[in-house]
Amino acid sequence: MRPTVIKGRPWVIVDAEGNLIDDIDTDQIYHNAYLAVTDPREMGGYAFSNLEGWGDFPKEAKPGDVLFVGENFGAGSSRQHAVDCFLALGIGAVVGRSFGAIYKRNAINSGLPLLELPEIPVAALRAFEEVTVDLESGEIRSPGGRVIARARPMSRVALEIYRAGGLLELKRL
């Protein structure tokens, strides 16, 4: 059974001024120059490589890490690479103010947990070495166990798909 409580380092995806970046599109997440890559493991190396200031992300990311992102994350094309690159790095969950509609479906279908949190506590998150994210309750906790934010819990269906390991693993008539 895949874990529904994710523990990892928080990455708050901000610009040079420290503000959350909105409208990060699939081209910034995974540039179209690498679309011919078919091995999902290789895709991790290109995550955020086209997002200004975040070129080193693939080298520094560790399995379990949690991303905190702004509005309309994953806008644009339907490319699956923009989800697979995070799965390749073992990213545990993505928490965002909002997501592009197609990106949201692609992520859930591939078993990458997504949570919606309208207000991201940027300063608090950047102060912590580690957070835990409860996919079922939506609670995000500090290392000491204090609830620092409550995201919308993942839907029952999204959790069902996540537990199965992806939509195509879900045998359902």
Next chain:
Amino acid sequence: MGRTVIEKIFAAHTEDEVVPGKVIWLDLDARSARDFAGANVVKRFREAYPGERVADPGKTFFTFDCNAPANTIAYAQNQRICRLFAREQGIKVYDVDSGIGSHVLMEEGIAVPGATVVGTDSHLNILGAVGAFGQGMGDVDIAFAFRYGRTWFEVPPTMHIVLTGRCEFPATAKDLTLFLVGKLGSRGALGKAVEIEGEAVEVLDMAGRITLCSMATEMGAISAFLPPSDALWEFVEGATGRRDFPYPTADPDAEYIQELGLDVSGLKPMIAAPPRPDNVYVVSELEGERVDTVFVGSCTNGRYEDIRLVAEILKGRRVAPGVVLKVAPATRRVWGQLLKEGWLEVLYDAGAVITHAACAGCAQGQIGMTGEGEVQLSTGNRNFPGKQGKGPTYLCSPATAAASALLGRITSPERL
């Protein structure tokens, strides 16, 4: 509590409770894949469900429209993969002779009022024009839909737009649509269903309904829905021989997340400048800009009425020297009607390049792309960099496209 249009459609296709924000399992009346992503759907299906059958071949379709007939070997291979899978599974293929899949689904009576349809076309929400729920999805989603005949969907909240006033020629359905896209912006209806009402909508012909619903995508919307009209029922009867479908309409006490009122009386012809569909101007503001290429067609403006209007404006005249006018009807049926009624001859005499029915200019194939710096006017729905070639693309109505082709410069149709 009352229901919105999308909630009504969903409630008739699920056993789950239909509340905005809740994820439900939705039964699908039809599922389709195009030559774009279709081969990936087949690959996913074969890997996930080896040796298994699609849930219902009679409700499963391939529609080839992106690159028809294939002019790259990769597309030819992909179409071949889909055809072989279709043969093996007993699935109908609307092949390269058919036209734009979303339009074919409506013309063939597969997408009817109240139906639920998914496919690999990001403009499948165009089916809102007949009161159906249509949704574009990726290959994983469609492989699952092929296998099980259902999908999961988060019930979106609905936004209600009431238009006052009536738009009169030279302002057309496309101008009304661009006006709305400009007002809302690309995130204005993000993740929402949209219901649009008012006299300006009630008087639209079927082509106009299609134009308006097709650009819901460019407003960020899940789908746009319009009230039924005589034009709608005439079209549905033509496709199915029936008029007795219950048309989904909102209850008087339906709950909307947002209400918006807009006055469209006196609306002028509108145009979207590069690089985004919501970068909208009144045509007269950009008048005089030189035009190299004009494309008339696409799922947004490739209907008989759209192309006939262009032919009427061009009748007895020729496009400006050096201007390339490209015309692609949306479907074989539209193409045939234009041909038999003599409108293609009018376009031929005006100097147009005419091709068979498909996505054409919007899918980087079939009728050519633009080179760097080549200014194109398109009746399509997207002008992102690279979408229709290297050159900058403006989006406009068929009437503006025709007037501009004649003068070789961006021209508002009332100038003629």
